[in-house]
Amino acid sequence: MKQKYLGIGIGVRRAHFEDLLADKSLSDWFEIVSENYLTIGGKSRYVIDTLAKNRPIVAHGLSLSLASAKDPDKNYLDLLKKLVHDLDCPWFSDHLCISGAHSANYYDLIPPLRTEESLEKNIQKINYIKNYIQKPFAIENISHYAESTHNTIDEVDYINRLAEETDSLILLDINNVYVNYLNHNLDAKDYLSRVNADRVVQFHLAGHFQREDIVIDTHGEKVCEEVWSLYEWYLKKVNRPISTLIEWDHSLPSYNALKEEAEIARKIVQKLFGSIHEIS
């Protein structure tokens, strides 16, 4: 299941287009939100086509609705397949969630139902998607604000079984684990320890917002100290570098500030493993 180590990357956002085009020391790799490029051309497309000539790009989606019984939208799959192959993405990813049902799209990540019946349906769906797109696929754990009493399978077991049965990779969002730890009183290290590390191809690191009543996964803040600690702890535990992506979607900082955040991750990797440019 080993994939190339891509290094430390950042998410491509419209507000940074000019900086990205002018930057002579680009990040190691980039992640794009697939939906922002499926039907849209103009400057957005020009920027990612330009970046793709020099750096790997991973397409990260919101709409496959992996945890839904709804069949994948054929038009969406066709567009996604074209994008992923046009950009020669090393893998593509989406969230383990429901993002739409009954013809509606939510543009949000609704927590999955975790039962044997839903697992079977999710496996069928992911196998269909993987077979259709013909590229390695990574499943991301989500942050959630509600844990249904109807769930019968533990979240980590569910993700591991899903990845195993579909031969998929795992995109491990450490901030999501931490946000869930705060909201649901989970044991973050126990969660991370039980994820099948052999399948973890990528990390997401992001910031969150602490309200009085709940912690919201805003992607609008710096990565907090606790998440950096979990990141370092996990890397030490698995004893290999893993492609890492800094996600920032709201209240965007300057491009340089975003790159500085990525440098923190790079320093942690260098401290643990030395200077690594590429590991297969």
Add this chain to the structure above:
Amino acid sequence: MKLADYEKLWFESLNQNIDNSKKLGIPSDRLNLYQDFVRNHYIGALEKMFPRIEEVLSPNWVEWSKQYYEMYPPLHFELNSLTLNFSNFIKGLVDKGDLPEYIIELAEYELGEFFIYTSPENYYQEITNEESLWINKASKIFEFQYRIGEWVKAMDESLMARESKPEKVSNILAITRDNNSFLCVMSSLNEIDVILVELLRRSVLKVDELIEEFYSIDDNLKQFDQNLLKQRIDFLKLQKIIL
């Protein structure tokens, strides 16, 4: 619980505002959180697409956008596509006398501007024969009853108060994307320009061929001065409507 039932309960909660929290086995306040998230994504997309309408309609904007959400739930994976029915929605409000007529054209303008800016048409349209004239597919022509273009420009440059209204005069407006700078260009066109654009939409033509086609349309057009016609072609090229 079956997955189909779980999904149906979420759908009813998010799209029909039904409180299914007990059936879903989750706290009611957490379901409300998701309801707010989904609605806010939707309203946020509207605000991004129609910033001037939001400004003009404020403080009623939030109420109108909630009504729109209920009438046109999001069906497409591309968030911006949910705005496609907004002009129809606005027209309904105008017909009821709730909004002034020009808002319909403002909605069409803002929608057109966004979709031209993000048009998937090739940004590097291949010109194999430089003598030929090509239509820029990232362009759209509007026939308006109000001077929306000038009004928008004045609003954007803060030269006009939000309360002002555009003048009611029939006019033709084009929005075009410059495929080098990717910026949108707004141009005032006349009826001759529209004929030239329509001819080029049908086929790629050289200048002489375009002029010949133009004069063959009807006898009235034969009176139009050829030098002036060439000037209009140059104008359309300058405005990036013709490549």
